[in-house]
Every structure is written in C-alpha cells, then in structure tokens.
Amino acid sequence: MRILITGAGSNIGKGMTARLRAAGHDIVTSDLNRLPDSETFKNLPFVQCDLQAGFGLERAVAGCDLLLHLPAWHGIHWGQKTEVDYWRLNIDGTFFALQAAKEAGVKRVVFLSSTAWYGHYDKYGFTKRIGEELCEYHRRNHGMRYVAVRPNDLTPWGNDWVNRYGSRLLYGGVDREDVLDCIERSVAYLEAPLAEGSEAENVVVHAVRHDPYTEEQLADWENDPQAGLERIYPGSSALAQKYGISLQRKPSVSRADEGAGIIGFKATRHFGVFLEELRRIDAEGGEATVRAVTCSY
Numbered sequence: 001m002r003i004l005i006t007g008a009g010s011n012i013g014k015g016m017t018a019r020l021r022a023a024g025h026d027i028v029t030s031d032l033n034r035l036p037d038s039e040t041f042k043n044l045p046f047v048q049c050d051l052q053a054g055f056g057l058e059r060a061v062a063g064c065d066l067l068l069h070l071p072a073w074h075g076i077h078w079g080q081k082t083e084v085d086y087w088r089l090n091i092d093g094t095f096f097a098l099q100a101a102k103e104a105g106v107k108r109v110v111f112l113s114s115t116a117w118y119g120h121y122d123k124y125g126f127t128k129r130i131g132e133e134l135c136e137y138h139r140r141n142h143g144m145r146y147v148a149v150r151p152n153d154l155t156p157w158g159n160d161w162v163n164r165y166g167s168r169l170l171y172g173g174v175d176r177e178d179v180l181d182c183i184e185r186s187v188a189y190l191e192a193p194l195a196e197g198s199e200a201e202n203v204v205v206h207a208v209r210h211d212p213y214t215e216e217q218l219a220d221w222e223n224d225p226q227a228g229l230e231r232i233y234p235g236s237s238a239l240a241q242k243y244g245i246s247l248q249r250k251p252s253v254s255r256a257d258e259g260a261g262i263i264g265f266k267a268t269r270h271f272g273v274f275l276e277e278l279r280r281i282d283a284e285g286g287e288a289t290v291r292a293v294t295c296s297y
C-alpha cells in the first residue's frame, strides 16, 4: 500500500517508517519539521506541513491507500503546552488530516489514540476522546475504516535501562516495540479488503503489556514486595535488590482486549522478559555492563 505517515519524525513515526518500509509499503512522510538525515527516511517523499493550519496535506495524501496519523501533544508536553495547544494540534490537526484523506478518497486510517482516553476530562485525554470521535464521524459519513490504537506510556530507556525501562514495566509502561507491533498489525488488518457488502469497521485496540501474573498474586504485595516478587518470579529478588529496582508500589496488571484479538496483536514484552535479560547481561558482563545499557531512540 501507499501510506502517508503524518508526524513521521515522532518517536513512533521513526519506528513505523522503518518497519512499514521494510514490509514493502510505499511511504510518504509529512511533519512540521524537516526529518533527520538518516537511513530511515532516505529517498522518501516528504511534505512539510503545519497540520493546525488546515491545508498543505493534499499533496502528501494524493494517491495514498492509508493514513497513519500520529502528531499530538501528549503526556510529556503537559507542563509546556496549554489547553489551546492540545486542542489545536490534537483535534484541529486530526480533523484537517482526516478531511484531506477524505478528499483524496483514502478509506483506511490508523489513528494513534492513548490510554489517556480514560482521563476523559483532562486536557490530553479529552482530545483523544474527540480524536476517536472524529474517526467515527469519518467512518459513518465517508466510509473510512479505522483502527484506533491506545498505547500505554512508551517506556523510555535513556541512560538508566533498569529503572527507566525495567521498573516501568511493572506500572504503566509498555515496550515501544510492542506498540510498533500493534500498529503494524493494524495496518495489515486494514490492508485486507473489506468483505463484499460489509460496512466499514471500527476497531479500538489497547497497545499495552500482557502480564503473566494475576491480581490475586499481587494481593498483599505492599506488605512484603520482595516476597511478592519471589512468588511470581522465583529467584529474582536478589537481582532486584542488587539493581535497586523500586518495588514499593503494587504493580498494575495489563491484559489484551477484544481489539487485540480482532487484529491479531499480542504483546510479548513484560517485566519477566526484562528480568531474564537483566539476569543474562549480569551473568555475562556484570554490573558495569548492565549500567551501560542505553536506548538508541
């Protein structure tokens, strides 16, 4: 398919451009800012455009089969951006992008929503509610099929893999690769033609971890977190202590939802996978090697 990625220079945009290119799709990129001079974007068409302005995307979307719409102010922008900023990029920007897609006859959309959707009346969650409604509006009125992907917080690694990545997998974090898997599955799902005579469908899918433990196993976690961890991951509490993994708060439980089943997505990275990796690197290279693990994005 020919796919327009808006906000191609975003964290998710970089990952998805590389993946969808590798999968053989024709990619057209757009962003407010010029894209980095990297292998990911080499030789790809690029249309620079301020989505809030309401024009400029027509050239980019012409001839495309699918829109992957990414730009938004989100959690990390909370302190710097106003309610008006959130409205203008997340709502006006989404509306204008969908309208440009409609005019070009595009019938497939993957929209990046968020689990912030559940924070209905906060300045971010509110915009994702309306963003999904805009997709639904275009489905009902213009026959656009869409998948709304709601990721949890992407786990940043930075310079502290253990605590900026690993520990976060016990709470709201989701591995970025799982989110990219989910978006790739969404694109593949929409690529399949609609069955004869059936209505354009809407799918909502949560791009969240799939934890192998249950609420019951966490019941008295706060009384003795080390014992709780041992119960779920035998032999790991010494490792957690060695690396100062913070366990005081009771972990959250994330589960796949109906949408995941529809598009065929299953998250594969969680705290247990991280622990195995930590154990392996610790055994092979010791603490200095573990401390040197950083993230490239």
Ligand SMILES: NC(=O)c1ccc[n+]([C@@H]2O[C@H](COP(=O)([O-])OP(=O)(O)OC[C@H]3O[C@@H](n4cnc5c(N)ncnc54)[C@H](O)[C@@H]3O)[C@@H](O)[C@H]2O)c1
Binding pocket: 007, 008, 009, 010, 011, 012, 013, 031, 032, 033, 049, 050, 051, 052, 069, 070, 071, 072, 073, 074, 089, 093, 112, 113, 114, 115, 150, 151, 152, 153, 154, 155
């Ligand atoms: N990062 C997360 O943890 C997370 C979690 C859940 C959902 N999401 C959603 O995923 C999407 C992508 O997130 P990300 O973290 O990859 O984004 P990001 O913050 O890395 O990038 C945002 C992009 O929007 C572009 N942009 C800003 N203003 C623009 C404008 N006026 N016109 C056109 N483009 C503009 C920026 O240039 C940038 O490329 C967002 O919709 C976000 O709400 C992200």
